[in-house]
Amino acid sequence: MPAPIRLRELIRTIRTARTQAEEREMIQKECAAIRSSFREEDNTYRCRNVAKLLYMHMLGYPAHFGQLECLKLIASQKFTDKRIGYLGAMLLLDERQDVHLLMTNCIKNDLNHSTQYVQGLALCTLGCMGSSEMCRDLAGEVEKLLKTSNSYLRKKAALCAVHVIRKVPELMEMFLPATKNLLSEKNHGVLHTSVVLLTEMCERSPDMLLHFRKLVPQLVRILKNLIMSGYSPEHDVSGISDPFLQVRILRLLRILGRSDDDSSEAMNDILAQVATNTETSKNVGNAILYETVLTIMDIKSESGLRVLAINILGRFLLNNDKNIRYVALTSLLKTVQTDHNAVQRHRSTIVDCLKDLDVSIKRRAMELSFALVNGNNIRGMMKELLYFLDSCDPEFKADCASGVFLAAEKYAPSKRWHIDTIMRVLTTAGSYVRDDSVPNLIQLITNSVEMHAYTVQRLYKALLDDISQQPLVQVSSWCIGEYGDLLVSGQCEEEEPIQVTEDEVLDVLEGLLVSNLSTPVTRGYSLTAIMKLSTRFSSINRIKKVVSIYGSSIDVELQQRAVEYNALFKKYDHMRPALLERMPIMEKTASNVHTMFFGGYVWYYFFTLNCAFLSLAIPPMTAYSKNGLKIEFTFERANPNPNIAVITIHATNTTEADMTEFVFQAAVPKVSHDLSVTFVLEWPSQSPDLNPIENLWRELKVRVAQQQPQNITALEEICMEEWAKIPATVCENFVKTYRKCLTSVIDNIYRNFWTIKRT
Amino acid sequence: MYISHSSLSLLPSAPAIQIRFILIQNRAGKTRLAKWYMQFDDDEKQKLIEEVHAVVTVRDAKHTNFVEVRQKDLLDAMSFRNFKIIYRRYAGLYFCICVDVTDNNLAYLEGIHNFVEVLNEYFHNVCELDLVFNFYKVYTVVDEMFLAGEIRETSQTKVLKQLLMLQSLE
Numbered sequence: 001m002p003a004p005i006r007l008r009e010l011i012r013t014i015r016t017a018r019t020q021a022e023e024r025e026m027i028q029k030e031c032a033a034i035r036s037s038f039r040e041e042d043n044t045y046r047c048r049n050v051a052k053l054l055y056m057h058m059l060g061y062p063a064h065f066g067q068l069e070c071l072k073l074i075a076s077q078k079f080t081d082k083r084i085g086y087l088g089a090m091l092l093l094d095e096r097q098d099v100h101l102l103m104t105n106c107i108k109n110d111l112n113h114s115t116q117y118v119q120g121l122a123l124c125t126l127g128c129m130g131s132s133e134m135c136r137d138l139a140g141e142v143e144k145l146l147k148t149s150n151s152y153l154r155k156k157a158a159l160c161a162v163h164v165i166r167k168v169p170e171l172m173e174m175f176l177p178a179t180k181n182l183l184s185e186k187n188h189g190v191l192h193t194s195v196v197l198l199t200e201m202c203e204r205s206p207d208m209l210l211h212f213r214k215l216v217p218q219l220v221r222i223l224k225n226l227i228m229s230g231y232s233p234e235h236d237v238s239g240i241s242d243p244f245l246q247v248r249i250l251r252l253l254r255i256l257g258r259s260d261d262d263s264s265e266a267m268n269d270i271l272a273q274v275a276t277n278t279e280t281s282k283n284v285g286n287a288i289l290y291e292t293v294l295t296i297m298d299i300k301s302e303s304g305l306r307v308l309a310i311n312i313l314g315r316f317l318l319n320n321d322k323n324i325r326y327v328a329l330t331s332l333l334k335t336v337q338t339d340h341n342a343v344q345r346h347r348s349t350i351v352d353c354l355k356d357l358d359v360s361i362k363r364r365a366m367e368l369s370f371a372l373v374n375g376n377n378i379r380g381m382m383k384e385l386l387y388f389l390d391s392c393d394p395e396f397k398a399d400c401a402s403g404v405f406l407a408a409e410k411y412a413p414s415k416r417w418h419i420d421t422i423m424r425v426l427t428t429a430g431s432y433v434r435d436d437s438v439p440n441l442i443q444l445i446t447n448s449v450e451m452h453a454y455t456v457q458r459l460y461k462a463l464l465d466d467i468s469q470q471p472l473v474q475v476s477s478w479c480i481g482e483y484g485d486l487l488v489s490g491q492c493e494e495e496e497p498i499q500v501t502e503d504e505v506l507d508v509l510e511g512l513l514v515s516n517l518s519t520p521v522t523r524g525y526s527l528t529a530i531m532k533l534s535t536r537f538s539s540i541n542r543i544k545k546v547v548s549i550y551g552s553s554i555d556v557e558l559q560q561r562a563v564e565y566n567a568l569f570k571k572y573d574h575m576r577p578a579l580l581e582r583m584p585i586m587e588k589t590a591s592n593v594h595t596m597f598f599g600g601y602v603w604y605y606f607f608t609l610n611c612a613f614l615s616l617a618i619p620p621m622t623a624y625s626k627n628g629l630k631i632e633f634t635f636e637r638a639n640p641n642p643n644i645a646v647i648t649i650h651a652t653n654t655t656e657a658d659m660t661e662f663v664f665q666a667a668v669p670k671v672s673h674d675l676s677v678t679f680v681l682e683w684p685s686q687s688p689d690l691n692p693i694e695n696l697w698r699e700l701k702v703r704v705a706q707q708q709p710q711n712i713t714a715l716e717e718i719c720m721e722e723w724a725k726i727p728a729t730v731c732e733n734f735v736k737t738y739r740k741c742l743t744s745v746i747d748n749i750y751r752n753f754w755t756i757k758r759t
Numbered sequence: 760m761y762i763s764h765s766s767l768s769l770l771p772s773a774p775a776i777q778i779r780f781i782l783i784q785n786r787a788g789k790t791r792l793a794k795w796y797m798q799f800d801d802d803e804k805q806k807l808i809e810e811v812h813a814v815v816t817v818r819d820a821k822h823t824n825f826v827e828v829r830q831k832d833l834l835d836a837m838s839f840r841n842f843k844i845i846y847r848r849y850a851g852l853y854f855c856i857c858v859d860v861t862d863n864n865l866a867y868l869e870g871i872h873n874f875v876e877v878l879n880e881y882f883h884n885v886c887e888l889d890l891v892f893n894f895y896k897v898y899t900v901v902d903e904m905f906l907a908g909e910i911r912e913t914s915q916t917k918v919l920k921q922l923l924m925l926q927s928l929e
Contacts, residue, residue, distance in 0.1 A: 015891075051895060054895065055894060058791075058793070059789075060805070079928045079929075080928070083895070084895065094798050096798070117924070117928060124902045128902075128906070128907065155912065159906040159909055159911055162907050162909065166907075188913070188914060189914065189917065192912075192913065193906075193909070234916050237869065242914075243866070244866065244869070247863060284869055286865055287865035287866040290864075290865050294863070322821075322823050323823050323864065323868065326864075358822050358823050360825075360827065361823065
């Protein structure tokens with residue numbers, strides 16, 4: 001059998017392959033050769049074969065048949081064999097294969113080997129892929145090596161111990177005595193790994209944390225020496241001595257000082273020193289500063305130090321390096337709640353970051369900007385944020401729009417500014433806003449009475465420009481429907497009033513109805529708006545025509561509205577003005593029920609029947625109690641189907657006289673579920689209309705009265721006589737007319753009770 | 760940039776701060792070194808390699824060197840697994856380290872640079888072919904500088920001395 005080809009040869013050959021198929025062929029051939037070589041138990045070339053196998057594994061080909069061979073290599077005496085064997089073990093084996101346990105003995109022996117490099121290999125492998133069983137078996141050996149004076153081994157042992165603790169936390173106790181002297185080491189490597197070990201132990205166990213708190217002074221001293229000792233060529237990076245060690249010590253200090261006043265106080269000085277003395281021209285210095293800032297913010301530091309930390313972050317924001325800006329924004333986001341005023345000082349820099357090119361920086365800057373908005377800076381901030389909304393990526397628009405709405409609601413300096421801002425959002429990012437922004441805006445507009453003319457004018461102009469943004473179109477058509485009279489009369493005070501005729505307005509609204517861009521919801525809005533204008537405009541005929549056309553629309557919703565409005569024109573024209581009157585001021589109450597009252601006896605109820613509503617038990621409420629009329633609402637859930645809420649209205653008249661012109665209207669906003677209204681009258685016991693028997697009693701009463709009985713016995717006799725005399729035809733008559741009575745009662749109800757399904 | 764890639768969710772949420780894996784890839788996606796400090800199946804590893812490659816190669820100079828991944832934990836709907844990839848491009852090679860979100864980005868960036876400088880010294884102006892033909896030596900360098908998912912030795916001179924000693928044993 002010829003000697004297997006060398007690794008280099010193989011690599012070179014594989015690289016000459018021009019296609020994937022060619023490569024695969026070469027590899028398969030070589031794998032076959034390697035397999036037969038393994039079968040021959042050839043010790044000389046095993047190392048070479050396994051190395052080749054590992055290379056092929058790195059290219060992505062399966063190589064697991066070499067696992068056992070790796071173990072044999074590990075057991076060999078030659079260093080080169082062991083090296084490849086351990087590498088193979090780390091690449092091909094993991095704790096899920098039972099084979100790996102066979103390594104345990106080998107590793108144990110190697111941990112006690114005379115050559116430190118072999119020991120090092122063993123520690124390395126154990127530290128990378130040692131399973132819990134292996135760790136348990138070998139922890140003692142690791143602990144022994146932790147106490148050795150050989151620094152090369154000691155630092156490997158420290159990290160290996162970290163791995164052991166991660167796998168088997170119970171073994172932490174075992175390493176405690178060895179840690180006693182770790183920090184007094186001069187060797188940086190050992191110091192570094194010791195700090196890592198201590199960090200791991202403190203993070204895992206609160207007892208250890210308490211135990212190691214006493215090390216804080218020692219750590220502070222080490223850090224001080226690092227900073228002051230000046231030039232140390234071995235561990236120097238760009239002029240700073242061992243930045244990695246500094247960073248690790250700072251992190252350990254952070255863990256130790258957290259929620260402990262004494263430790264935090266002991267650290268204050270050194271932290272201030274690091275913060276002020278570190279060179280910031282290179283990334284290295286900034287890495288240390290960043291860790292310092294994180295530590296300051298986490299422990300119980302004094303306020304001066306915190307301000308210093310935030311100023312460092314502010315300086316980071318001005319740095320050219322975008323990495324540094326990124327970390328600064330991330331940290332500021334975490335601290336903005338607790339140190340709000342300090343962060344405010346850097347507001348302008350943060351706002352500038354909105355224009356950065358990197359997407360993640362932009363996002364953090366946006367979140368931070370929203371967190372910083374308050375009553376004083378709202379105007380300036382909003383200008384920047386709206387500009388950002390214009391130009392940002394679509395993935396941001398929804399969040400930005402919501403943020404703008406929230407901020408505007410909390411801090412708007414004036415109603416006009418608020419309306420302008422919302423309009424601006426709707427025009428630029430209309431398709432990304434949430435559903436409830438439309439009703440919210442409508443409510444806001446209604447409540448700003450003095451702005452009605454201005455608002456409707458602006459919205460009308462916006463409609464002329466663009467009818468594709470649905471939320472904006474919906475709000476506009478609603479407004480035009482409500483305040484169309486102000487529009488045509490040109491009454492605007494805030495800005496130059498525009499000249500527009502009734503026909504032009506109706507053109508626009510009808511345009512919305514026919515446009516392809518309008519959704520069915522929008523069409524509903526515009527139809528209702530047109531209808532409302534029938535009481536505000538004079539061109540009623542045109543409106544009647546439009547409404548009747550849509551009575552045969554394919555869209556069921558539109559059709560129903562049109563039919564109802566038609567009915568309003570034809571049969572109930574006397575009610576039309578009252579029904580389509582201006583909406584009153586709406587108030588928001590805590591239970592999300594909007595109630596409004598205005599003139600006469602007509603009122604609207606808006607129920608937002610959202611999930612919260614259905615899940616709470618709502619106590620009964622008195623909606624109206626004035627002039628002897630009391631209206632009470634009770635809420636309960638329907639028994640078979642808990643998704644249905646049953647609302648019962650009790651109307652009581654406590655005055656002497658009858659109440660007339662009592663009109664009830666129910667309006668349901670689009671986002672809620674269906675509201676079906678059924679009227680259940682308490683069947684009045686003595687009403688002749690509803691109880692035909694009453695008519696019969698009356699008949700009897702009349703006949704008995706004619707006989708004029710003088711005493712009780714006579715009364716009894718006469719009753720019996722007259723009852724028998726009543727002919728059957730009379731009864732039949734009563735039955736026949738019963739139907740007519742009932743229908744006239746219903747008619748009477750409908751004349752006075754009307755349901756409108758949607759606004 | 761928030762990216763959710765399903766396979767990166769395979770990384771368990773370890774409480775410790777540590778490196779989860781180190782990758783050296785070229786622009787075409789070929790892996791020149793893959794050092795794993797956590798347990799994965801082979802196909803999981805392959806998926807991770809592909810994901811990292813996809814994420815890192817689309818970024819250019821105007822992006823930061825950090826990519827954060829936020830992925831919903833498949834088992835627990837309320838928690839998020841967060842980790843990030845810190846990478847740096849040297850000529851045609853991407854050096855990527857995957858760490859926990861709470862780690863210091865800038866420090867690991869320095870760590871990568873330290874590692875690359877050692878490679879440069881050891882192989883005398885290292886190029887990609889050096890890493891290909893001497894892959895087992897590259898692993899040795901990694902093992903000298905990192906262990907158990909932590910940075911182990913940061914002094915370049917010390918590391919180089921050790922490497923030369925090891926080489927003499929061959």
